[in-house]
Amino acid sequence: MPELPEVEIIKNNLSDNLLENTFLSVEIYSEKLRYKIPYNLAESIKNVKVLKVDRIAKYIFVYLNNNKILIIHLGMTGNFLVNHINDEITPIKHTHIKFIMSNSKVIRYIDIRRFGFIKIYDLKEKEFDIFKNKLGVDAISNNFNSKNLINHIKNKKINIKSALLDQKIVGGIGNIYASEALFKAGISPLDCSKDVAKNIKKINNLIKAIKFILRDAIKVGGSTIKNHKNMNGESGYFQYKFNVYNREDLKCNNIKCESSIKKIRQSGRSTFYCENCQEKENG
DNA sequence: AGCGTCTCCTGCTTGC
């Protein structure tokens, strides 16, 4: 499910519900996510207060007042839902963790495919530094700029679409927004990364397109393809603004273009693009 | 080293 915009929305929801509140109890229903839920999670955060909720790329960081930090990744289908402790709600399938907060909110982590994970680190722990240092720059931060992108892709032979999905190059872009950003920038997903790196105009267009699309998606609540919802259960709207994603064989949205959208596979994942508006570079 | 493929998991859609 979630790419940077969807994670940003969940992060903001989490912040609204967790900030300055204390974990009263934690119930774990199934330990097996992408990584096993830390055995000490419940005891580590019981009666501990949340100081800050942050996001880098697709990761959510929950800073606690005991010098620990929760790191959450939502995988493909991870999500949080919130309700009041007195609300009567029917059991939700694939609920793996339930957090009961001092503000009487109940926060559920739900993840159908279990590709998400939750880790807990001591802020002074070496492991946490190692983790942080592995992260690529966040796609909507100022650190993601032409110099940075060129440096990362100038020697890469992989196609530019796959490069955008590499979280060490830039963090936060997933399969939907990679296709959408390349369309907006007028760059073929088949272009070789190192060739794009040589074309400063393309690089600048690409960075502008990525930031524009991600911010635009955040404004409208992200994209709901199957199951992205905010924590109050509301869908996003960006899927109605897709120009290429999931639009195979439909007419290109560029009114001056008569072509239809193509679907191809790159590195095992689908890519959508317009051959006419995103002409491949020669060579 | 760098790149492509496989894999973890569940559920929905498609085609026979």
Added chain:
DNA sequence: TGCAAGCAGGAGACGC
């Protein structure tokens, strides 16, 4: 209608 295959928003482990 039933069943199997294929695909899905991510990303780490492998193998060539």
